[in-house]
Amino acid sequence: MSPEMWGAVAAGGAVGGVALAVDGWRRSRRPVLMDRVAPYVGDVARGPVADPGARGLADRLRSVGGALAEAIGSADSVRRRLDRLGSDLAVEAFRVRQLRSAAVGFGVAVAFSLAMLARRPASPLALMVLCAIAALGAAWWCDQDLTRRVERREQAMAQEFPTVADLLALAVAAGESPASAVRRVAGVAHGDLADELRRVMGDVHAGDTIATAFDALAARTGVASVARFAEALAGAVERGTPLVDVLHAQAADVRESARRSLIESGARREVLMMVPVVFAILPVTVIFAFYPGVIGLQLTTGS
Known part of the structure; x- marks a missing residue:
């Protein structure tokens, strides 16, 4: 230095x-x-004074x-x-x-x-x-x-949503209220979306109404399908509207959207799949096709 x-x-x-x-x-x-x-x-503080x-x-x-x-x-x-x-x-x-x-x-x-x-x-x-x-x-x-x-978690929530929506629809169709159905599904399901439902029920147990808790879920999530689902549940709780058909329709829409996304992803990767074909497989094929002929011509010319 x-x-x-x-x-x-x-x-x-x-x-x-x-x-x-x-x-x-x-x-x-x-x-x-x-x-x-x-x-x-210091003797009355909740914790030790820093x-x-x-x-x-x-x-x-x-x-x-x-x-x-x-x-x-x-x-x-x-x-x-x-x-x-x-x-x-x-x-x-x-x-x-x-x-x-x-x-x-x-x-x-x-x-x-x-x-x-x-x-x-x-x-x-x-x-x-x-x-x-x-x-x-x-x-x-x-x-x-x-x-x-955050993106990985929301992708996982979008993949879990159709199953959770079908479970909620089955519970509501069996005669349970939306709050009871959410509590039941949150208790038996696993995953990020189930964690959000448990957070909603925690807000309800803390004193919020279930409509307010679902409105908060719709406001904080970045997944459009989950936000629509939370708004639909909040509206169903407030107005007493039927919920089974709405949940089935939302689950079908999410599955159709996932299918379209998979097809679009495959179409975009079709061009990338041509790269190994053009730069790796095709040259090897050409070499295997023409190399024996070139060797034969050299032998014929040499003799």
Whole structure:
């Protein structure tokens, strides 16, 4: 490493140390209201009172996570995707996870940069830009991983919906109310859609009406068929409309949509299937067809 690089690292460390010392001195001179009240309410608090230093570190992590949120994506988008995923993870906890991913990416980039500097001189500015890009890329990958998990879950819910709708239709046709049918199906079914139904029943047990719980399901889900199903159930509960035919029709529509999607996917992949045929199978076939003739002509010409 060049002397200029060592000087830059030392200057950065010194500036960071002075900033941390000043921040700690300022916090110790002017404690916040929570720090002054915490020693007197520790015996009546629901849990152990957090250490001020640890809380200060958590506040710093949240502030850094908020800045990262503005660069990667909005908090509303993350909150909606977490809600669609059915996760109890808070937005702040997800931002801390993104921050950890960014730290790992930054550490890997720093190690790579040091290895490059050990082998040959390189531009410190370019290596710093590389480290920043690696950190942002790791945080972006964490955000994209959340999106992929939401998409996989919603695809699974769309595949499970016809079976769940038929089960609900059978339960309602047997004489049960929509709420009882949902409770029965949620108790015996497995999968992501069954988890959503159990969440709906949990909201009902918490005091919400079943129509309100299904309206909330329709608002938070990203699957159109499940949203229509939730709206139909909410309307059936509120107005007493017949539900069996509606559920059977929705299940048939979802199966028909899945069949169309499969046919369209096969049509799109038909062109891709020609790639190995044209570039692998066809050349081998041509070689097998013409190579014996070429060898025969060479033997005839040689003789």
